[in-house]
Amino acid sequence: MALYSETVMDHFRNPRNVGVIEDADGVGEVGNAKCGDIMKIYLKIKDDIIEDVKFETFGCGSAIASSSMATEMIKGKPLSEALGLTNKAVAQALDGLPAHKLHCSVLAEEAIKLAIQDYYEKTGADYDKSQFPACDSCDHGCCHGH
Numbered sequence: 001m002a003l004y005s006e007t008v009m010d011h012f013r014n015p016r017n018v019g020v021i022e023d024a025d026g027v028g029e030v031g032n033a034k035c036g037d038i039m040k041i042y043l044k045i046k047d048d049i050i051e052d053v054k055f056e057t058f059g060c061g062s063a064i065a066s067s068s069m070a071t072e073m074i075k076g077k078p079l080s081e082a083l084g085l086t087n088k089a090v091a092q093a094l095d096g097l098p099a100h101k102l103h104c105s106v107l108a109e110e111a112i113k114l115a116i117q118d119y120y121e122k123t124g125a126d127y128d129k130s131q132f133p134a135c136d137s138c139d140h141g142c143c144h145g146h
């Protein structure tokens with residue numbers, strides 16, 4: 001059996017939503033200290049809907065495929081739905097990732113959450129901080145002072 005599904009290969013070869021949103025409403029960046037990969041997500045938000053999303057991923061193929069799939073899954077969706085996106089759902093939508101590559105999809109979940117948190121912080125929204133990854137328990141070294 002091939003290590004990577006056709007869907008993973010498709011999103012790796014033709015990633016959707018690659019790029020930068022210059023006037024993004026929220027930006028989230030995470031890194032994994034162990035593999036050194038970095039993912040950045042940009043969101044354009046209007047009326048609590050994700051109107052546009054772009055990503056830059058300096059990382060492995062699974063991280064690129066996960067960013068591509070995750071951005072497709074949250075585009076046009078309300079923030080509440082995007083916040084509920086789990087790395088498992090991303091991996092499932094990719095028709096699976098090898099076990100030792102599941103952490104790559106975690107980057108996508110966390111980068112999206114941080115981008116939404118950034119938006120809430122910028123707009124001064126009153127939000128539930130417990131919905132977001134707690135920086136003090138994280139070993140990614142990615143917090144940038146959050």
Ligand code: FES
Pocket residue numbers: 032035036037059060061062063101103104107
């Ligand atoms: Fe680092 Fe995939 S190996 S994100």
